[in-house]
Amino acid sequence: MTDTQVAEIATSRRREATRQRLLDAAAEVFAEVGLDAASVEAICERAGFTRGAFYSNFATKDELFLELAGRVSRERVAVVTERVAELARDGVEITAQSALEMVQLVLGETGDDRLGILLMSEIRNHALRDPALAAAHLAQDDELRRSVAQIIADIGDAGGLSLRVPPEEAAGLMLTVWESATVRATMAGLDHEQVRGLTNAQLAGVAQLLIEPR
Amino acid sequence: MTDTQVAEIATSRRREATRQRLLDAAAEVFAEVGLDAASVEAICERAGFTRGAFYSNFATKDELFLELAGRVSRERVAVVTERVAELARDGVEITAQSALEMVQLVLGETGDDRLGILLMSEIRNHALRDPALAAAHLAQDDELRRSVAQIIADIGDAGGLSLRVPPEEAAGLMLTVWESATVRATMAGLDHEQVRGLTNAQLAGVAQLLIEPR
DNA sequence: GTCTATAGACAGATAGAC
DNA sequence: GTCTATCTGTCTATAGAC
Numbered sequence: 001m002t003d004t005q006v007a008e009i010a011t012s013r014r015r016e017a018t019r020q021r022l023l024d025a026a027a028e029v030f031a032e033v034g035l036d037a038a039s040v041e042a043i044c045e046r047a048g049f050t051r052g053a054f055y056s057n058f059a060t061k062d063e064l065f066l067e068l069a070g071r072v073s074r075e076r077v078a079v080v081t082e083r084v085a086e087l088a089r090d091g092v093e094i095t096a097q098s099a100l101e102m103v104q105l106v107l108g109e110t111g112d113d114r115l116g117i118l119l120m121s122e123i124r125n126h127a128l129r130d131p132a133l134a135a136a137h138l139a140q141d142d143e144l145r146r147s148v149a150q151i152i153a154d155i156g157d158a159g160g161l162s163l164r165v166p167p168e169e170a171a172g173l174m175l176t177v178w179e180s181a182t183v184r185a186t187m188a189g190l191d192h193e194q195v196r197g198l199t200n201a202q203l204a205g206v207a208q209l210l211i212e213p214r
Numbered sequence: 215m216t217d218t219q220v221a222e223i224a225t226s227r228r229r230e231a232t233r234q235r236l237l238d239a240a241a242e243v244f245a246e247v248g249l250d251a252a253s254v255e256a257i258c259e260r261a262g263f264t265r266g267a268f269y270s271n272f273a274t275k276d277e278l279f280l281e282l283a284g285r286v287s288r289e290r291v292a293v294v295t296e297r298v299a300e301l302a303r304d305g306v307e308i309t310a311q312s313a314l315e316m317v318q319l320v321l322g323e324t325g326d327d328r329l330g331i332l333l334m335s336e337i338r339n340h341a342l343r344d345p346a347l348a349a350a351h352l353a354q355d356d357e358l359r360r361s362v363a364q365i366i367a368d369i370g371d372a373g374g375l376s377l378r379v380p381p382e383e384a385a386g387l388m389l390t391v392w393e394s395a396t397v398r399a400t401m402a403g404l405d406h407e408q409v410r411g412l413t414n415a416q417l418a419g420v421a422q423l424l425i426e427p428r
Numbered sequence: 429g430t431c432t433a434t435a436g437a438c439a440g441a442t443a444g445a446c
Numbered sequence: 447g448t449c450t451a452t453c454t455g456t457c458t459a460t461a462g463a464c
Contacts (some may be wrong), residue, residue, distance in 0.1 A: 014463080015433075028320070033341070036250030039453060052434045055455065118342055125248070125339040127401055128332055134401040141398075164423060173420070176394040184355075187341055187348040206387070209378060209423045244441065254444065265447095 019057050021047045031118035035065055069123045069133065072116070073140035079146045087154055114123050117171060117186050120179075145171045163214040170210045177206045233271050235261045237282050245332035248341060283337045283347060286330070287354035294361045301368055311407055331400050334393075340419045359385045376426040391420050 025047035029038040041062055044054050058064040127134040148171035156163055164169055181202040185195040239261035243252040254275055258268050272278040342347040362385035370377055377384055395416040399409040 018433080032343070034250060034343070036248060041453075041457090048437050051455085052436070052457095056433060059455095062456085121339050121342055124401075125335050128335055128397070129246070129248070131403060134403070138398070138401060165419065170418065171422075173391070176390060180390040180394070182340070183342070183357070184352070187338075187352060189345060189348070192269070205379065206385065209387075253442080255442090265445085273445095275444075 006107060015057070018049065018053055022049065022054060022064065026064055026068055027072070027115065027119055030065070030068070030122055031115045031189055035061075035122055065126075066133065066136075068119075070136065070140075072123065072146075073137065076116075076120075077140060077144050077147060080144060080151075084147055084150050084154075087151060107147055113192065114186060121183065124191060141175075148175060149181065163210050164212050165210065173206060173210070174203060177202055222267050229271070232263065232376075235279065236263065236268060238287065240278055240282055241286070241329065241333060244282070244336055245329045249275075249336055258404070272290060278342075280347065284350060284354075286333055286337065287351065287358075290330075290334075291354060291361060292359050294365075294389060296315055298361055298364050298368075306345060327406065328400060331396055333368075335397065359389060362389060377424050379424065387420060387424070388417060391416055 026038070026043045029043050029046055032038075038061075040054055042052055043061075044051050047053075048094065054064075058067075123133070123137060127137040143213075145168065147201075149167040152163070152165040152170050152174075156167065165173075178199060181199040182195055185198045190198065236257065240252070240257045243257050243260055246252075247256075252275075254265055254268055257275075257278075258265050261267075268278075272281075337347070337351060341351040359382065361382040366377070366384050366388075367381040370381065379387075392413060395413040396409055399412045404412065
């Protein structure tokens with residue numbers, strides 16, 4: 001390996017760190033004031049850089065937002081798929097009233113924080129007007145649904161309970177209710193724990209609806 | 215009545231018309247580009263006024279947005295409550311498979327257009343960061359839910375079918391699914407009819423879940 | 429010493445408010 | 447139509463990592 005290659009790696013390491021810090025700062029600022037109201041200046045200030053660093057790393061604010069949106073969605077999917085993996089690893093062992101278990105598994109520690117909720121809302125809002133963003137958003141949403149569907153199917157098999165709709169539909173409904181509940185609770189000004197409690201309750205109710213009564 | 219009084223009424227009439235035109239124009243522009251990106255200039259141009267007229271009627275852009283948000287929510291509620299009234303007037307007459315009827319009644323012709331969807335998303339997004347807007351939004355949402363719950367209860371009584379959850383909960387779920395479906399379909403770039411079709415299908419599915427199997 | 433990521437000033441454009 | 451504030455994106459000099 002030549003000296004220049006070593007240098008390149010070192011610099012790109014530093015560069016990558018700068019990128020990440022800018023993305024983290026942007027996430028905060030976007031969540032606080034929204035994409036449009038967030039100035040590049042404010043993002044840089046939060047990250048501890050000046051605008052030179054910004055434009056050295058991103059062509060425009062939109063480009064940064066796009067990358068951030070992707071990151072957020074991927075993280076969301078990752079958390080849930082991790083749960084699927086856990087489930088498969090430990091071997092599922094669920095009893096009759098697994099409605100609540102299902103709930104816990106779907107959102108588990110995913111107790112999305114306020115920042116995450118605000119960011120998702122911001123992304124959704126912009127996706128309604130930006131076809132490219134919309135496509136990416138919908139694709140990642142589908143992936144999330146498939147992951148949740150997998151969990152639900154596994155639980156159904158293991159617990160010996162039958163669902164009134166296919167796992168995919170059940171997953172879609174659960175996710176819809178989950179999002180709606182978190183947004184409403186956050187809007188009502190509740191704190192993290194309360195948001196989670198309310199969301200759990202809502203999800204438990206839907207889970208009961210989804211289970212075939214015997 | 216004196217001449218000045220007549221003049222005053224005429225003036226306030228004209229003023230009111232100006233306000234409404236500004237609000238209509240703002241609704242369009244906000245839906246198109248979002249609250250922040252919508253310049254007062256653009257709103258005035260759309261309405262056929264100059265900025266002078268704007269600041270004569272509204273103190274700030276935010277004030278106008280607040281008023282518009284209220285108007286949009288009230289309209290939404292009005293459409294649904296009107297349906298409740300119709301229902302009571304005509305006398306309900308629904309048969310076994312009233313799942314779809316329920317759907318039709320809930321959204322009926324409410325096939326919210328693209329503009330309405332974008333506006334609601336914009337309002338929701340801002341309500342997450344503005345407590346005052348959030349309170350108003352949640353209150354109107356509750357009112358809407360109560361109206362729908364009323365419809366559902368009526369249908370339940372008339373059709374002799376029992377629901378697996380209280381009407382309020384059923385209404386909440388239907389509305390959640392309704393909103394989610396319209397947003398997703400709109401995001402996918404579907405046209406008005408397709409959005410409605412997809413939303414109807416989703417709602418029909420949920421209605422089936424809500425009905426007690428016999 | 430070289431190289432480049434970053435700082436910070438700068439220009440052009442456009443916003444809101446009156 | 448004006449005035450002030452602010453924002454974006456560019457450009458150049460430099461600090462600091464190798």
